[in-house]
Amino acid sequence: MATVTLAPMEGVVDVYMRDILTRIGGFDLCVSEFVRVSQNLFPASVFYNYCPELKQGGKTPAGVPVHVQIMGGEVQVMAENAAFVAELGAPGIDINFGCPAKTVNRHDAGATLLQWPDRLNMIVSAVRKAVPDTVPVSAKMRLGFSEKTLAMENALAIAEGGAGKLTVHARTKMEGYRPPAHWEYLRPIVERLDIPVVANGEIWTPDDYRNCRKVSGSEHVMIGRGVIARPSLGREIAAGRDNNTAQTAFDWIRILGLIAEYHHLIKAMNNPWRQAGRLKQWIKLLARSYEEAGPLFMAIRRFDNPHDILREVELTQERVQRAA
Ligand SMILES: Cc1cc2nc3c(=O)[nH]c(=O)nc-3n(C[C@H](O)[C@H](O)[C@H](O)COP(=O)(O)O)c2cc1C
Incomplete structure (x- = not known):
């Protein structure tokens, strides 16, 4: 079934915002803000800080699971932290290959890694192996670092590494958050991969949602800024998808x-x-x-x-x- 995921947004979509937005409804899943792992195994307090829901069965009060997102370029450290957060009860682990922030990229993580598909593959497969089979592992990437030429190779590297799902923010790192999002680049990835591909970027209205699905060929979407600006958006979309009574934006x-x-x-x-x-x-x-x-x-x-x-x-x- 078509799914709608609440996007991770550092400093915006925190535990409180996830609570409010998932109570409004329409979301099947949330992803936490990224936890930057670089050298050590973090103590539990760090993961509880980013994802307090871990203490409540990994779900928001409305019952929507929150997958914990980790980011880093060190294969072993990523695997160890992933195993630990799974032990803490994370209902899923998402790996960030999309963050454009300079402080992050100088330290070799996030979207920088999109220049090396083999590194993506190694990180995903190490995380997959470190985590029990019952815990889903997914990844989130952009279309590339400066060019989109490696988009398919990166997507395949992630899928072959064992990710069960891939979210693609339909822009390169260099494109930042500048519209448009290039949903059309997702279609070949959706068609080639045999795991679900989630389309992300520039969905602000139910019409954008329909267009994104049509252009990308994906029935799964992730929404960030759009639902912060229009808190009923997830619910409006879900109502349309499920053929429920039409919903309008909140007054x-x-x-x-x-x-x-x-x-x-x-x-x-x-x-x-x-x-x-x-x-x-x-x-x-x-x-x-x-x-x-x-x-x-x-x-x-x-x-x-x-x-x-x-x-x-x-x-x-x-x-x-x-x-x-
Ligand atoms: C303030 C801000 C913080 C973000 N933090 C994260 C993050 O922690 N992890 C991540 O994967 N993406 C992060 N993103 C990217 C979003 O998840 C999403 O991919 C992007 O905003 C495009 O989707 P949208 O047009 O629906 O907002 C962030 C974006 C913004 C604007």
């Missing part, structure tokens, strides 16, 4: 309620400055789908205290309700 008042709920959840961070940062970040991203989020962002952008942001959100709620 602004519902979104304001979600922001207040997020404010409440992230109190657990115990770091007002970071909490304020998360709230500002989300409100800014919401402006992509909700024009009302623009003025709200302008009103709160200098606030460093999450309570001040909440107060502005509540005032906005009152104004919207009065006007209705």
Whole structure:
């Protein structure tokens, strides 16, 4: 069946955001933010920090599994950490071959590795061997580092290494996050590999979802920024896929309620400055789908205290309700 996965997004899709978005619905799976493994076997606390759901059976409160993503270029260290996180109860392990960040690539991990298909193959097969058969191992890649010429070779290297699934963010590392996403490059990969290929990049609306499926030939998608900007997107897509009653995007008042709920959840961070940062970040991203989020962002952008942001959100709620 066609699946929808919530994308890993460092500093954005944390345990709280996964909770909110999977409760709204539509997602079959989440992937944690990447855990950068370089030299040692990490203690359990590191994995619990990135994926607190490990303490709750590896699922969000809504019951959606969270696979733990690891990133690194050292075959042995990757395998050891993967085995350990499987022991901690990870319902699946995803390997990141797509991260474009400079600090990461200078240290030889993420998308840099897309220049060497044999290295991808060695990492995937070592991780696959280190982890019990019952725990799925998947990988996420981009179409290439600077060129797309190795896309198929990389995909085959990952599949032959034993990955059970491959997500492809349809851009090269050099293309960063610049639109468009090149979904058409996925089709030959989807047709050639005998494992599921998940299409990723630039799905902002249910129409984008349908186009992505048509162009890529894949029935599986992963969505990142699109659902942060439009929190009902997973649910809208799932409703269309399952032929349920059509769903429309949430109205602004519902979104304001979600922001207040997020404010409440992230109190657990115990770091007002970071909490304020998360709230500002989300409100800014919401402006992509909700024009009302623009003025709200302008009103709160200098606030460093999450309570001040909440107060502005509540005032906005009152104004919207009065006007209705
Ligand atoms: C702020 C940010 C953080 C990200 N962190 C990760 C990460 O930890 N692991 C990963 O595989 N991809 C990461 N990505 C890439 C996304 O998972 C996704 O591939 C990309 O945003 C394209 O999909 P979208 O257009 O649906 O957002 C990140 C992207 C952004 C914008």
